[in-house]
Amino acid sequence: MSANQRKTQLEQLREEVLERIQRYEAHQRHTRGALDKDLEEQALEIQGDDVVDLLDNEARAELAQIEKALSRIDTHVGDRCEVCGELIETQRFHALPYATRCNECAIP
Ligand SMILES: [Zn+2]
Numbered sequence: 001m002s003a004n005q006r007k008t009q010l011e012q013l014r015e016e017v018l019e020r021i022q023r024y025e026a027h028q029r030h031t032r033g034a035l036d037k038d039l040e041e042q043a044l045e046i047q048g049d050d051v052v053d054l055l056d057n058e059a060r061a062e063l064a065q066i067e068k069a070l071s072r073i074d075t076h077v078g079d080r081c082e083v084c085g086e087l088i089e090t091q092r093f094h095a096l097p098y099a100t101r102c103n104e105c106a107i108p
Contacts, residue, residue: 001093003073009097010070017063024056062098069098081105 001009028049072078081088083105092099092106099106 001090003076003078006078006093006097007070007073010066010073013097014063014066014070017059017066020059021056021063024052024059027052028056065098065100069100072100 069078072080072082079088080086081102081104082100084102086102086104088099088102092103101107
């Protein structure tokens with residue numbers, strides 16, 4: 001996969017993640033505004049909010065990783081492991097387009 005192809009793929013992925021984050025934010029605004037419910041309903045809603053917060057945090061972490069991978073491509077080190085400097089396996093990019101580490105150095 002060429003650097004340009006990876007860049008295009010990452011940019012598309014970034015759009016998707018940004019859309020997801022917007023949906024989570026809309027959900028959070030919507031549910032936190034409602035306070036006139038009975039306790040049971042509120043409890044259920046709070047549980048749901050926690051899940052959304054978790055997904056939101058995940059999406060933000062993913063976005064940060066995508067940005068990082070994109071900036072590494074821009075500085076022509078996108079195909080190198082950030083830890084050991086070896087070339088990152090092509091297969092790894094297929095599994096994880098925003099990989100910045102080789103298989104050896106990847107955090108499990
Ligand atoms: Zn490495």
